[in-house]
Amino acid sequence: MKVLIPSALRSYTERSQTDAQGATLAALLLDLDRQYAGIRFRMIDEQDHIRRHIRIFVNGTQVTDLAQPLAESDEIIIVQALSGG
């Protein structure tokens, strides 16, 4: 499915949009990490929480639970939230 990548993470993907697979958000993030090693830990901490200044939207709705089911037609948007100067 389509995943939009924020500028802060494009050093990994080298593009603003990529494709990844997964039946859940957790699985999709693992697939992203398989393609772009290291990208997941920059977004998700070691306790499996989404980091404070990262937001993830599925079809325009913010998601905070990595167990969120995904469908092939979903669009995932990863956003870098405000983090100061």
Add this chain to the structure above:
Amino acid sequence: MATPKKPAARKTPAAKRRTIVLVATRKGAWLFHGDAARRTWKADGPHFLGHVISHMVLDPRDGKTLLAAAKTGHLGPTVFRSTDRGRHWKEAAQPPAFAKAADGSGRTVDHTFWLTPGPASEPEVWYAGSSPQGLFRSTDGGVNWAPFSSINEDPQFREWMGTAQDGTPDGPKLHSVIIDPRDARHLYIGMSGGGVHESTDAGRTWKTLLKGLDVVEGFGFDPAQPTFHDPHCIRICPSNPDRLYQQNHCGIYRIDRPSDTWVRIGKAMPKKVGDIGFPMVVHPRDDNTAWVFPMDGSGVWPRTSPDGKPAVYGTHNGGKTWQRMDAGMPKNQAWWTVKRQAMAADQADSVGLYFGTTSGELWLGRNMDQKAGQRWTCIARNLPEIYAVETATI
């Protein structure tokens, strides 16, 4: 303990040796390459523009491998690694991270704060200290990092660490990870909330090393409790690993092992200046010579140069007396802060001393190991806030 072996003879003639100053800042990292005379400096950077770089260290064992501890405002922490002195970088496969708690309630590394290359006998080993406070080790040159459960998950250590609110404004730090060059199993660590600790079994068990250290007066704090201790920076003398110096929240100290008692050598500092500060630097070959950068620890703790008059103070006799070394620095209205990792000495025959300020200036002091002729020169301005300064000789 055994007398340290003499260092192996250098392959590079002294006249051809070069110093690199590694500068880690709040907005990226720079390498300043000096000529043989340390007169001209070529800036290489920024590396990782926009990243908060807490520490950058060149591995003295191979002279090529660089590690940089990084995070950004948005992204989680990581460690970048170069094997060609910064031409190319690759991210660690497993950066320092705490163990995952089954219910997700475990701690998370905010940033890796301190990097220490292992001893010569363990060429692939590195140690890292983090904020919140944790200790990590890599056995593959910094590619994969594993946590020390003997500290990170130990209930007693966790109690001594307190919460994130008990630390410095940017978070409590585990720092000053020191390995005895004679014995890879002999470690020291400092905790910005939690005191000084020592292990003689490679970190399996630890004991406190607090005797002689003062705590903040007037509140009835028990000096035997690690919670009340705030070491700022600890250094071991390469020429005499039985001697360590410490800049603490409550003074400047020296310890000569096997004694387990620190001696407050900062009492010999001028009363008007005091003995509060962040960095502590030791001479690479003379265990009687060390330097500090005093700060104002009065009132609300401005943490700036006392009275706006910056100076390094040096001792050539193990702290019995201190000499003000400020020639070339501004005489007044210079409200600098030099952080705990932001001062370092090089390895040259005539030792150069370097410090970086929170206002983005990088300074070089010449003849700092002499009793006269010291002189400071600013070698870079307008950098972001400097967090750490290290040197490397190639």
